[in-house]
Amino acid sequence: MQLAEGEFKAGKKHGPGKLSWEDGEVDVTRFEAEEPVGQGAQWSADRAQAWELQDGQPGRSISQEEAAQIAARIGLPVP
Numbered sequence: 873m874q875l876a877e878g879e880f881k882a883g884k885k886h887g888p889g890k891l892s893w894e895d896g897e898v899d900v901t902r903f904e905a906e907e908p909v910g911q912g913a914q915w916s917a918d919r920a921q922a923w924e925l926q927d928g929q930p931g932r933s934i935s936q937e938e939a940a941q942i943a944a945r946i947g948l949p950v951p
Contacts, residue, residue: 898951913939
């Protein structure tokens, strides 16, 4: 289960958004018609680790600074 915050269009996630997962992880990314698109960032529950997202899929581990830069480009604060 996830909690979504951000912009919606016609009832679907569209634009910058944040997903908060039950385990405490948080994703910051952009959506188009409910689907994550482009580069985003994911933080661990304790916010000690971060990963790059590409179209919603986790990839390489990144620094907190790089994750913050990705969030800023999306237009959202670091969770």
